[in-house]
Amino acid sequence: MSRNNLGGKIPTELGSLSNLSILTLGDNRLTGTIPLSIGNLSNLRLLCLPYNNLEGSIPTQLGQLSKLEFLQLSVNNLSGMVPTSLYNISSIYYFSIADNQLHGILPPDLGLTLPNLQVFFVSLNQFYGQIPSSIANAKGLTQVNFAMNSFTSPMPMNLGTLDALETLGASGNSLGTNQANELMSFLTSLSNCSNLQALDLNINDFKGFMPHSIANLSTKITWFSLENNYTSGSIPLGAIPYQIFGLASLFNLSLSQNHLTGLLPQEVGTIPMAFRQLKGIQELDVSRNNLSGQIPRFLGEFRLVHYLNLSYNMFDGEVPIGGVFKNISAFSVVGNSKLCGGIKLLQLPACSIEVLNERKRTSNHRVIVLVVTLTIVVLSLCILAILYQNKRSRKQVNLASPLKNQYPQLSYGELFQATNGFSPSNLIGEGGYGSVYKGILNSDEQIIAVKVLKLHECGANKSFVPECEALKNIRHRNLVKIITACLSIDFKGNDFKALVFEFMKNGNLENWLHPSLLEKHEPKNLNFVQRLNIAIDVACALDYLHHHCEMAFIHCDLKPSNILLDGDLCAHVSDFGLAKIFSATNGISIHQQSSSIGIRGTIGYVAPDIKYLEHPYTLEELKVISEGAIEVDDKHNCVR
Structure with missing residues (x-):
């Protein structure tokens, strides 16, 4: 019952549902306390109560849920200490109590009592004391966040044993021991975390020099923040190590408000091959340090950079005028008194002959x-x-911008953030050519569905063209609504193509007609009227595609999994990757993904619009082609 408008208190009678294994009430307006009776649900495996207004303490009775695997209590008003018994449920792999008013210390044997832990979120609370080193015993840990608490003392030095670790957040604490080499030791200890993608250590008490071992951090890292600490000196020996620019996946680098000195690496003036991999950089902040030398022109050559902060350093010479340096609102060089040139809006003095x-x-x-x-x-x-x-001359669709002008532009980074890094937990569907993820845009908190093409699959790249061509030319209440398309590169420099759709709350018709084993715990049923309305919706969509468009569109892959249902169970036809487009005047095919010789679509389904194929088949031919899967009814002149 998540994401509704439920108010009031959680009824204690829920505790009598002895066979209940999944309870999700998140994102409502529930108040009051968590009922003690929930501790009686001995078969409960998943408890999800986030984004409510629950208050009071976490009942000790929850420690009786010996089969519990998934615990999500984040974003409430819970207070008090976490019951020790809750840390002893060894089956838990997801543990999130973030954004509450909880306090206390974490048990020293945390990783031993929760050996199956994969996700551990306790951020935005009032925890104190040490972060237990035993957490490294949970070898499957992928995401951990201790941010915005009052943790003290050094970070555990054994986290490098966590091969699966992807994100580590510890900002906004008092971590650090005032020892000069502690930062070096900790960053060096993470060298073996080959899957690390995000490391956030800002607003702490770390001291020391930036070690050479920063170049040994995971090549998958996309976020690394050390803002507002006590790093000093050079990075390292008077220059930022050029190895850091070999991290191909890096899109945000922030080293601001420290005491860094020295030049930017001289190697970047010739653009080393390793630096050419840095295609995804979007933000760079090295402000408020003591960096010197000329501003390299390469900074204006990266087309994805939209924020560059070089202010309050000791840069000298001419300011470049290309790329990001054309937009006065996208970069800052204030506080560098020896600069000259640049665009007129900077109002800097002209450069001398020597500088030029x-x-x-x-x-x-x-x-x-x-x-x-x-x-x-x-x-x-x-x-x-x-x-x-x-x-090349036969291509009629402009791949550079298939849905340009009237559609918003979204970058790979925005979609990556919206889907929590294309997390498997956000995966809502998968087909031969693409995977569909649920996401939330930060710009307006709109819920979206992102279809990411599997470009390594044969035919996936070609299916993108007709789908874009179809979606930008059709408008109907029973067709899926396209928001935009994204053609970009990922953080590794690989091609990335995706389509962004309006999210359909009730999934696809396939899951309603043939629910999976997991969904059978919450059975879905369609009555006769609902089924009839869905059939009418689909028929209206096909009638529109065939007869009422400027060009005739033949879907060629109509099946229950391609029929999506909104909150009112109104049907929307989707997935035009195999669509054919015909001229409305002469009926000639304008664009198609592949040859029309053979049946197109999904094995087990024959699209109702198959008659529009350029080479129609007789009933007997269909029987032979399908190897007997299609039964010919000679009496009624049809197929089954």
Whole structure:
């Protein structure tokens, strides 16, 4: 019963449902305390009560739930101490009590009593004391967040044994021991966490130099923050290590408000091959340090950068004018008194002849390298153009912006954040060409469905074209509503293609007609009227596609899993990856994904609009092609 408008208190009578295994009441307006009777639900495996107004303490009776695997009590007004017995339920793999008013210390044997722990969130509470080193005994731990509490003393130095660790948050505490080498030791200890994606240590008491071992952090890391600590000196020996720019997945780098000195790496002036991998960088903040030297022009060459803060350092020379440096609101260089040039809005003095000559010498060297590289590239492209000219000329859909102009633009990073890193817990559907994730946009908190194409699958890339072509030309209440499309690169530099749709609250018709084993715990039933209305909705959608569009669209893969249901059980036809488009005037196919020779769609289904194939089959031919799966009814001249 999550995500409704339920108010009042949780009834104590729930405790009499002895066979209940899943209880989800999250995201409502429930008040009062958690009933003690819930401790009687001996078969309970999942308890989910977040985003309510529950108050009082967590009942000690919850410690009796010996089969509990999933505990989610976040974002309430719970207070008091967490019952010790709750930490002793060894079957728990998901433990979240974040954003409450709980206090106390974490048990020293935490990782021993919760050996199956994978997710552990206690942020935004009032916990104090040490973070127990025993947590490293939970070898399957992937996400842990201790942020915004009052934890003290050093961080455990054995977290590097957690091979599966993806996110580690510990900001807003008093971690640190005032020892000069503690930061070096801790970051070095994380070198073996090969799956680490986010590390947040800001607003603490860490001291010391930035170690060379930062280059040994996971190549999957996308977020690393050390703001508002006591790091000092150089990073390391007077220069930021160039290895950090080899982290291909990095899209945010913040080193602001420290005491860093030295130059940016000289290697970036020639753009080393390792730095070319940094295609996804979006934000860079090195403000309020003592960095010196000229601002490298490469910073204006990364097309995804939308925030650059170089303020309050000792940079000198000419400010570049390309890329992000064209937008006065996207970068800051204030507090660098020796800068010159740049765009007019900066109102900086003109650069002297010496500065311009030095920049020209550097530029000439780069021009030579660029000319040679471009010559090779152009020659290669010419050869490819000759070889593939006919193939390219047949393409009629602009892949660079298939849904441009009237649709909002969303980046890979925004979709990554909206779906919690495309987490498996947000996966709501999967097909041969793509996976669909539920997400929430930060911009307006809109709930969306993101279809991510499996570009490694044969045919997936081609299916993207007709689906975009279809979706941008159709509008009907019984067709799925497209929000936008995203063509980008992921944090590893790989191609990324996705379609963003309006979220359908009731999933697809397949799950209603043939529920999975998990869903049978909460059976779904459709009465006759509801089934009839769904059939009418689908028929209206097909009638619109076939007869009332500027171009005729043939779906070619209509099946229950491609029929989505909104909150009112109104049907919406989706998935146009195999669609064919015909001219409304002459009936000639304008675009299709592949040859029309053969039956297209899903094994086990024959689309009701199959008659629109360019090469129609006789009933006997269909029987042969389907290897007997299609039964021919000669009497009624139809197939089953």
